[in-house]
Amino acid sequence: MGGETVFNAIWLLTILPELLLLILALIVLGVDLALPAERKRSLGVWTAAGLVIVLLVSLLAPVPEEAAFGGLVRADPLGRVFRAMFLLGGVLVALMSMDFRPLRQDGPYYGMLLFSLLGMCLMAVAENLVMLYVAMELTSISAYVLVGYLREDTFSAEAGLKYMLFGAFTSAVMLYGLSLLFGLTGGTGYMEVAAALREAPFSLAMVGFLMVLVGFGFKVAMVPMHFWTPDVYQGAPTPVTAFISVASKAAGFAVMLRAFRFIFPSLGGEWVALMVAISAVTMTLGNIFAVWQKNIKRMLAYSSVAQAGYILIGVAAASRLGIAAAAFYLIIYTVTNIAAFATVVLVSNLTGSEDIESFAGLSRRSKFLAWGLMLALFSLGGVPPFAGFIGKLILFAGAVQSGLIALVVIGVLNVIVSLYYYLNVAKVVFERRSEEEEEPVPIPVPSRWVLGFTMAAIVILGVLAAPVFNWVWRASGAWF
Amino acid sequence: MLEQFIFVGVLLVVALFLPVVLIGLAWLLRPKRPNPRKSEIYECGLQPHGENWVQFKAQYYIFALVFLIFDVEAVFLFPWALVYNWLPLYAVLEGVLFIALLAAALVYAWQKGALEWM
Numbered sequence: 193m194g195g196e197t198v199f200n201a202i203w204l205l206t207i208l209p210e211l212l213l214l215i216l217a218l219i220v221l222g223v224d225l226a227l228p229a230e231r232k233r234s235l236g237v238w239t240a241a242g243l244v245i246v247l248l249v250s251l252l253a254p255v256p257e258e259a260a261f262g263g264l265v266r267a268d269p270l271g272r273v274f275r276a277m278f279l280l281g282g283v284l285v286a287l288m289s290m291d292f293r294p295l296r297q298d299g300p301y302y303g304m305l306l307f308s309l310l311g312m313c314l315m316a317v318a319e320n321l322v323m324l325y326v327a328m329e330l331t332s333i334s335a336y337v338l339v340g341y342l343r344e345d346t347f348s349a350e351a352g353l354k355y356m357l358f359g360a361f362t363s364a365v366m367l368y369g370l371s372l373l374f375g376l377t378g379g380t381g382y383m384e385v386a387a388a389l390r391e392a393p394f395s396l397a398m399v400g401f402l403m404v405l406v407g408f409g410f411k412v413a414m415v416p417m418h419f420w421t422p423d424v425y426q427g428a429p430t431p432v433t434a435f436i437s438v439a440s441k442a443a444g445f446a447v448m449l450r451a452f453r454f455i456f457p458s459l460g461g462e463w464v465a466l467m468v469a470i471s472a473v474t475m476t477l478g479n480i481f482a483v484w485q486k487n488i489k490r491m492l493a494y495s496s497v498a499q500a501g502y503i504l505i506g507v508a509a510a511s512r513l514g515i516a517a518a519a520f521y522l523i524i525y526t527v528t529n530i531a532a533f534a535t536v537v538l539v540s541n542l543t544g545s546e547d548i549e550s551f552a553g554l555s556r557r558s559k560f561l562a563w564g565l566m567l568a569l570f571s572l573g574g575v576p577p578f579a580g581f582i583g584k585l586i587l588f589a590g591a592v593q594s595g596l597i598a599l600v601v602i603g604v605l606n607v608i609v610s611l612y613y614y615l616n617v618a619k620v621v622f623e624r625r626s627e628e629e630e631e632p633v634p635i636p637v638p639s640r641w642v643l644g645f646t647m648a649a650i651v652i653l654g655v656l657a658a659p660v661f662n663w664v665w666r667a668s669g670a671w672f
Numbered sequence: 673m674l675e676q677f678i679f680v681g682v683l684l685v686v687a688l689f690l691p692v693v694l695i696g697l698a699w700l701l702r703p704k705r706p707n708p709r710k711s712e713i714y715e716c717g718l719q720p721h722g723e724n725w726v727q728f729k730a731q732y733y734i735f736a737l738v739f740l741i742f743d744v745e746a747v748f749l750f751p752w753a754l755v756y757n758w759l760p761l762y763a764v765l766e767g768v769l770f771i772a773l774l775a776a777a778l779v780y781a782w783q784k785g786a787l788e789w790m
Contacts, residue, residue: 199763
């Protein structure tokens with residue numbers, strides 16, 4: 193960077209969505225102060241409408257390709273795909289929160305959600321170790337608060353504490369790894385670090401890589417950094433669970449893909465072998481533990497660990513197809529998992545329970561809700577013609593192209609195991625009778641929107657995947 | 673390159689062993705005269721009375737938090753103020769924006785009643 197840093201107003205365009213998110217957060221917090229208590233439920237509408245505008249701006253506004261702020265951020269097409277993914281997740285979670293009784297009129301809750309999204313958007317475009325760390329901390333600290341938001345509820349408080357302790361520990365390990373990388377290479381920009389790592393001694397570069405991987409692994413919930421998942425998913429308020437299961441995981445993958453591609457190409461052979469092993473273990477452990485769960489949020493927690501394993505197949509493939517498949521699968525996973533959690537919010541609102549048993553007779557209480565949950569479970573399990581099937585197909589194709597046949601075999605076996613517990617829930621919903629089955633489940637308007645959108649997306653992405661996949665595929669071209 | 677990192681390795685070993693050695697030495701050298709009074713709760717030398725799980729007002733932490741924000745703000749503003757005369761316009765605006773954001777946070781905390789003493 194020379195002695196003098198010259199500011200260029202064009203740079204502001206690169207982080208325009210982030211700036212708008214900050215303004216939106218301030219507006220939401222201000223509106224929270226101004227509104228009387230009985231009208232505060234409209235905060236969710238403010239948040240969701242604002243996020244839709246930010247999403248449209250991030251998709252449509254012209255963005256300079258080159259790095260901005262002296263190499264801190266680069267809004268390349270794939271970074272923008274990830275950004276759009278988080279914002280879409282944010283819109284759906286904000287709408288879903290409007291039907292979650294303890295949180296729906298809480299201004300600071302929506303503010304925290306927006307700050308966390310702001311951090312995630314920066315994670316997607318960060319191209320500097322310091323920027324990466326700051327963005328990850330902004331995301332995590334807001335998420336710790338969100339998880340422990342219901343202080344009166346011991347489960348939520350416990351989940352918040354566990355999430356924070358685990359997050360602080362992994363973040364400290366990652367920070368030490370980043371400091372080793374800086375010590376080795378004398379730079380913090382991805383390109384500088386990558387160039388210097390080629391000459392660096394292998395052992396030290398590997399130690400730095402492994403320590404950084406701990407931080408990424410926590411975000412995406414891969415084995416062996418998955419221990420927090422079931423407790424935190426169960427204890428957190430359900431919309432927050434949905435949020436960390438989709439947006440936070442996608443943000444972890446966004447930084448992981450970029451870091452592997454641009455910081456550690458010189459360790460390519462080693463990390464591919466490692467990620468193949470981690471991917472296989474992650475999906476197997478996730479699926480096996482999910483089989484035994486009685487609580488639907490715990491089951492979805494282990495299922496999300498398994499899904500992270502599938503996405504890691506794309507990371508391990510390390511080709512253009514692998515990366516595009518991982519990003520595309522994350523879009524599908526976002527809409528699918530949000531559909532599942534939206535039904536959990538409505539059912540647990542009514543029954544006060546999150547057990548799988550409490551879904552008995554749901555098909556007689558509400559056809560719409562039962563089909564929403566069923567589509568989500570089918571898509572997660574990879575049943576054709578739904579979105580999850582085509583997503584897994586492309587992931588496996590990427591692995592085959594890179595010669596990882598064994599990983600594909602393990603993946604297919606895992607999909608079969610996962611069908612057992614996904615269909616088990618569907619069986620409870622459609623077959624099992626319950627005493628309250630005459631009493632219909634009311635579906636408020638925001639949830640109707642969330643479920644309608646996600647159900648349509650699951651079906652459309654399944655039968656008409658090409659436009660969205662081509663968009664992701666074109667975006668991935670800038671990396672190769 | 674690798675030789676320069678030997679210091680990091682040495683420091684790591686020392687950091688791991690020092691506490692073990694010190695605690696071990698203390699355990700070896702100290703006189704052992706157990707006494708129930710010794711394991712009582714320390715209360716400034718007074719006889720402890722009542723339970724140790726008592727509730728006390730934790731409200732002060734909000735003041736501490738608000739104070740801390742402005743404390744850190746000052747740390748960031750000192751270097752900014754030092755080179756103020758040589759700063760380009762955008763850097764001045766950045767500083768002003770930073771202060772404005774923190775001021776908005778203070779107004780928010782105030783409106784939410786964080787500064788009321790209950």
